Amino acid sequence: MKGLPVLSLLLWMCAVYFVGIYLFVGGFLLVRLEVNRTSTCGDVLQPGEEPGDFCRAEPRFRRAVLLIIDALKIDFARFDPNNTEPKPYENKLPVLEETVSFRPSHGRLYPFRADPPTTTMQRIKGFTTGSLPTFVDVGNNFASSAILEDNLIHQFGQVGKRVVFMGDDTWENLFPKRFHRSLPFPSFNVKDLHTVDNGILQHLYTTMVGDDWDVLVAHFLGVDHCGHRFGPDHPAMADKLTQMDGVIRSVIDRLHNDTLLVVMGDHGMTDTGDHGGESQKETDAAIFLYSPSPLFPTPPSQSEPDVVPQTDLVPTLALLLGVPIPYSNVGQVLLPLFPSHGQTEGAVGVPSQLEALWINAKQVNRFLETYSGMAKDIPPESLSQLKDEFSRLSSEYLSTVREGRSPSPKLAASLQAYLTSVRDTCRATWARFNPLKMAAGLAILAFACLTCFILSELSLVLIRENGPGLKAPVVVALMMGGCVAAGQLLTQGYIETAWCLAAAALSSELLFLWRARRSRTVTVANNGSKAPKYTSWLTPRSLLVPPLLVPLLRCASLLSDSYVIAEGRAVTFLVFSLALYIPIHLNWDGLLLPPSHDPLKAAGLLPSAALSPSTVRKESSTLLGCLGLLIGSLYLSLSFHGCREEQGSCQPSPFLSPLSRLQDSQLKNLHYILSVCSLGLWTYLLRRCLRHYGNLNSSGGTVFTARWILPLLSVSLGLHWAVSATPEDSFRNLAELISLAQLALPRAAFFLLALGLLLIWLDPLTVFVKTRAPATARGPSLPPPRYRASTGISPQAELHHLIPQIYQRMRRSLDDGEVSGGGEADNRPAVEAYGLGTVYSAPLLLFCGLLGIGLLLLHPEGMALSFLLLLLEMGALLHIHASSTTLSGLHGTYTGGFYVPWTPIVLWSLAATQFFHATGHLPTFPSIQWSAAFVGFPDGHTGTILPASLVTLNTFASHILFAVGCPLLLFWPLVCEVRGNRGGRACGEEGEDAVMEMRLRENPQQFSSALLQLSTRYLFILGAQVFASVCAAAILRRHLMVWKVFAPKLMFEASGFLVSSLSLLIGVTLVLRVDVAVGRWFKRLIPDASR
Amino acid sequence: MWDHEIRAMASTHAIIAASVFMATVLPAALVPGFSVYGTHLLWIYATSGAVTAVSVAVFWLLGVTPPTKKHTLGYKLSRLLRSCLYFFLSCLFFHTVVVLYGAPLIESALETFSLAVLLTSLTTLRCLCVLGPNVQAWIRVFSRHGAMSVWDTCLQITVACTVVGAWVGAFPIPLDWDRPWQVWPVSCSLGAMIGFLTGLVAAPVWIHYHRKQLTYKCK
C-alpha cells in the first residue's frame, strides 16, 4: 500500500490546522511575562537622598477609601442639568457633580479608561499592579488566581497599613490572606443584584467610624449585575445608581481630613450591559477623587487630562499614601494632584510634579530593563529608543537638581511623554487583541475544515491517480512563506513568523481546493457513473442526515456558555441519540429484522437479502446487545464526572479523590478491590481478545508484550495503588520501604510501558507460521497443496490464493480447539499461519491497551472503573459498527472500498470527549489534575517538560486512546466478518470469503484510501469542534463568561486537538509499520512455499 | 386516489387536536390555579387522558383497527388486556429511555413517569389503535417499505414528530434562563405535544402531496 502519500497528506492537514490555531490563539490570548520582583522602600529613586528615606516621610494622606462600583461607566457619573428627560442611567449620581462644582479643589471627576480585556478580574489586577494584565500572565499559577506580581495591596502591607476589604470575592482569590480584615461576598450569580451591595452596606459605615483600618476597599457589584441582567436602559439601573449616590454621600460625610476617597468603576458596559472587549463604551469608566482637605493645588485648567488611563491610579495612590510604586507599574502619576514646582510649601510630604514624574520614570525604566531582559516580545527598536530617551532625560534632570535651578516646563512635559510612550509600547505588545491575526486564524481553520472534508471525499481519487497531490501545494506554500518573509524583511526589517506561516498555509489550502475542484470536474467528465457521488455531497439534504447533524449540534453547543458548562452531559446525550439512530436507521431500511417471506420480496421490491435469516438474527442481536452495553457504560460513566464551580448543587464523583484521602478503611478497601478488579478485567479482556483471534501463538515482540509485559504492568500498577493508599503513619517501621516502593513501582511501570510500546513497534507481527510437513516429506508422493495450482504465474497471483488457504487452516485448527491442529496432517498445505486475519488490529489493540494502563497510572485509583467502561464502550462501538456494516450488506461490495461511514466516526470522536469528562476532567484550569506530575516523582521535578507532559497525558488520556485506536474502525468489520459467514454461508465459498484483514492486503490502494478517509474524517470532526470553539471565543469576546468559560474551553479544545491529531498520526503510522512488516513476511514466505 | 381516507384522517386529527386544546383550556376554567407550567402534571394527565379517550373512540368508530379474526368475547377481552399491558410496558420503556438520556433517577421519578405516560399515549396508543397489540407489526411499520396503508404512513409521521419533539424539548433545559418552562419535564412534554400536533397537521398534508408516490402493494 501507499503509506507515504497517506502520511504526508495527514501531516500536511495537521500542520495547516496547527497554523490556524496558532494564529488565532496568538491574536486572541494575549500573553505577558510576570516580573516577580517587588519594590522596597530602600530603592534609590531620588538622587542625592539617602536610601530608605522614602517610606519614612509623612505621606500626604494617612488613609484612603476605595469605593469600586463595578461597571460604573462615565455616562452614569456625569450630570447634565439641562437634560429634562434623563434615561434610567442618566443623572442618577448628582453627588459627584455637586462636589465637583461647589468644591473644585476637593474633588474631581475624570473618565477612567480601562485596558482590554475589560473583565473584572483583569481590571482589579490592572489597577493594583499598574500593569496591563492579559489572559495568560505567564508565571501565574494556574491552580489559583492569586496575584504574584508586586501590587499596591502588597506595598500597603509592607509599610504596615491595615487594609480592610469588603465586597466582590474576586479580591479574596486575588489577594488571599493579604487583608487585615476581609468580608467577601459571592460574586458568581449575575442575577443577584443585592447580596454583595447589602453585605457591604451592613459593614461599611461601622468600619469607617472605627479606627482599625488605613485602607478600605469596598467593591460593589450591583450596577454590573444590573447591566448584565437588564441592560443599562432599565428602571432597575436607576434604582441601583440612586442607591450608589446615597452610599457616596454617606461615605463623604464620614471622611476625615487625612483620608482620600476614590470612587471608580473598573470598566464600562455596552448598550446591552456586557463588557470584556475594547470598544469605548466598555473601556470608559469613571473615577472621582475627593478629600475633605484641599486635594488639587491648582484650579481646574486647560492642562487637565481628558481621560485617565486606569494604570495611572497606582503610582498616584502610591505617592499620595507614601508607599513605593509597585515594580511592574507602567502608569504615570496624575499630575493635577501634585503641586507644581515652587508650590510645595503648603503641602507636607508631597513630591512636586517634577519629583513625582522622576520617581515614576525611574521606576518604569527599571521595570522596562528587567522585563526586556526576561522576554523578547517588545520590539527591539522601540526599546532602544525608549532607553536613549530615558538616559537623555535623566542627565538633564540630574543636572537641574544639582545646579538647583528651576526646571524648565519642557522637562516635565518630556518626562510625561516618555512615560506615555512606555505605556503605549507595552499596550501595543500586551493589551490589544490582534483582530487581523484572529481573522487569519479563523479563515485558515475554516478552509482547513473544508479541505479536510473534501480530502475525505476524494481520498480514493487522490490515492489512485495522484490527482491533486501534495507536491504543488507544498511548493506553493514554501514559496508564499518565503515571499512574505522576504517582503517583511525588506519593509520592516524583521520577520514575523506567524504571518509567513499564515501565508503558506492559506495558499497551499487554496491551491489544493482549486485543484480538487478541477480534478472533480475532470473525474465527472471522464466517468459519468461517478458523477452523483462527487456532486451530491454538498447539498443541504445530504448534510442534514443525523450523523452530520449531531456534530453540527455539538459544534453549535460550543457557542453557548450553558452548554459548555454542561458539556459532559450534553455530549453523552448526543452519543446516546446517535447510537439509538443506528438500529432505527437499519430498521428503516428493513435490514434489522430477517426478511419475512412476504410477496414484497418476491415482487422484487426489496433488495434480495444477501444474508441468511439466521445470520441477520445473530448480527441484530449482537448489535442490540452491544447497544445495550454501550448505553449501560454511557449511563455509568455519568457518575465519574467532576464539577465546575458554575454548577451550583453538583457533587463531584467520590472516585475522583485518591484512596489515601479516604478515611473509612472499609470503603477504602472496597474502592481498592473495585479498581483492581477493573484493572484485571481490562487486562483479561485484552488478552482474551488476542487469544480468540489466534494472536498469542508466535514468539515475537508483540506477543511477548501481551504475554508478560501487560500482566506485569497491571500487577505493578495494582501494587502501586496499594502502596500509595497506605496511611502514612500505619507502618512506621516500613516507612522507608514504602517510600522506596512509591518511587520504584511507578517508574517500573513507566519502564515496562516504554518497553512494551517499543517491542510492539519493532516487531508488530503476531503471526505464527507453522510448517508441519518437513521439507523432505514434501515430495511428489504427497498431494500438492491447493495453492500450488498457481505456482509460476506471478507472485501476486500466488499470494491471492495462498492467503485464504493459510487463513482457513488457521481458523480450522482453532475451531478444533487445538493450537497444533494435529488431526489434519494429510492432504493439507504445509504452511499454517495463526493470527493472520487480525494481523493489523492485534498490535494496535495491544498498543491501545498498554497505553490505557499507562494513562491510568496517572489518574486517581477510582478511575480504573471509568477506564474499564471506556474499553467496554470502545468494544461496543466497534461491534456495533461491524454488525451494522454486515447488516447493511456493505461486505459484498468490497470493490467499492472499505469506507467507514460517518456515524461510527462521529460516535468515536464524541466518545473521546465524553470520556474526557468521565475521567474526571473539565475544561477549566482549576480542574487540571496536577497530582499526575508527581506519579513516580514524589519529590518533584527539576525541569518543566516532564511534569508538563505527564499532566498533558493525564488530561487528554481519552483523546489519546480514542485517536490511537481510530484505525480499528477500519479493521473491525473485517475482523468480525467471519462470524457472519460461518453461520450462514455455504462452505464452498469460504476459501474466497473468510480472509478477514487480508482483504486489505489484497486491495492495497483501497486500503490506503480507506485509511486516509477514516483519518481525515476523524480530523474533520475534531477540527470542526476546534473551529466552533474558536468562533465562540471570537464572537463572544465581550461575553461575561469569556475568560471563565470560552477562553479555557478554547485552550482545552485546541490542545486536545493537538494531542488527538498527534495520536492519530501515531496510530496510522503503526498501521503502516505493520503493513511493511507483513510485506516482508510474505516476501520471506513465498520463496519458501514456491520452492 | 385516497381522497376519502385523507379526508377522514384530517377530520380525525382535527378532533384529536381539539381534544388536546379542550384538555388544556377546560381545566383552566374549571379547576382553580390550573396552568400548563404551574400544575404541569395535571396538564399531562388531562391531555394524555383526552388523547387516549378520543383516539380510541375515533379509531374504533372509523374501524381502522385491524378486524379481529375471532369475534368471541374472550378473545376480544384478552386483546384488550394485552393492549393495556403493552400500554403499561411502553410507559416503563419510555421511562427507562428518558432516565438513560439523563433524567434524574430518583428525585423526580413521578415527573419522569408522567412524561413517559404522555409519550405512550401519543405514540404507543396510536400503534395500538392502528396495528393492534402486535410488536412485530410495530417494528415492521417503521421501515421504508413497511407501511401497508395510509394510516401506517400517518402513524410513521406522527410518531416520528412526537419523538423528535420530545428530543428537541430537552435542549433548552441546560440554558441558564430560569424560565418556568425549563423545569423538568415541562419543555420535553411541551416539545412532545408540539411535535404531535405538528405531526397531526403534517401527516395528511404530506400524504396528500405524495399520494402519487405512495403505493401500498398489499392492503
Ligand SMILES: [Zn+2]
Ligand atoms: Zn467588573
Ligand SMILES: [Zn+2]
Ligand atoms: Zn460584569
